[in-house]
Amino acid sequence: MNKTEFITVVGFAISLLFHMTQTEVCPPSCNCKSLGEMKGLHIDCSSRQLTEVPALPVNTKRLYLQNNSLTSVPAGALDSLRSLEEVKIFDNPWNCDCHILYLKLWLEDVSAPSLANIRCATPAPVRMKPLRQLTGNELGICKRLLPIKCLEFFWRDLILIAGAIIALILIAWALKFSKKLVCQINLSQCDSREWLLGRHTSKNHKTQ
Numbered sequence: 001m002n003k004t005e006f007i008t009v010v011g012f013a014i015s016l017l018f019h020m021t022q023t024e025v026c027p028p029s030c031n032c033k034s035l036g037e038m039k040g041l042h043i044d045c046s047s048r049q050l051t052e053v054p055a056l057p058v059n060t061k062r063l064y065l066q067n068n069s070l071t072s073v074p075a076g077a078l079d080s081l082r083s084l085e086e087v088k089i090f091d092n093p094w095n096c097d098c099h100i101l102y103l104k105l106w107l108e109d110v111s112a113p114s115l116a117n118i119r120c121a122t123p124a125p126v127r128m129k130p131l132r133q134l135t136g137n138e139l140g141i142c143k144r145l146l147p148i149k150c151l152e153f154f155w156r157d158l159i160l161i162a163g164a165i166i167a168l169i170l171i172a173w174a175l176k177f178s179k180k181l182v183c184q185i186n187l188s189q190c191d192s193r194e195w196l197l198g199r200h201t202s203k204n205h206k207t208q
Helices: 003-024 098-110 112-116 148-207
Strands: 031-034 041-044 060-064 086-088 120-122
Touching (some): 098 112
Parallel strands (some): 041 060
């Protein structure tokens, strides 16, 4: 093995070790169980009096964070959990201000049933109200605190709506143009028939 091959093998081994460390380390405050080889982890962080979401393995399949002291989730904190299949995050004293938008949109995308079980603890006007029912008026002016992912969803929806409106306008224009074209064709056919009929009549008169 030459020097170049040796460096390549070492680099590959280090990257593999780093990946395994990132995906398999269990948070110290949680219980972790393997769901089988290449099937991910079951992470149980429930009833641990946690005040923030711990660093989680990227191969987490099931995540239990219920019955803690969580009030919000930092924007982007859960984006790496791309293989997540189940999440329980209810029974926490959620503070439903602008900072809760990230969690709301993330759950809408990942686990709508879990979102249905979350209720606000503060502020007082929205206490005990389901998070999924919060409106922009209740959250206040959130533009500055809106995370990047929220903005991506906003622009995506805006583009889809604009595309639908443009498509409807084009369809309406096409229908109007087609009707006008049909009328013009019918008129031209009528004019042609009248012209031919008149010509035929004049010939008959001359013959007589």
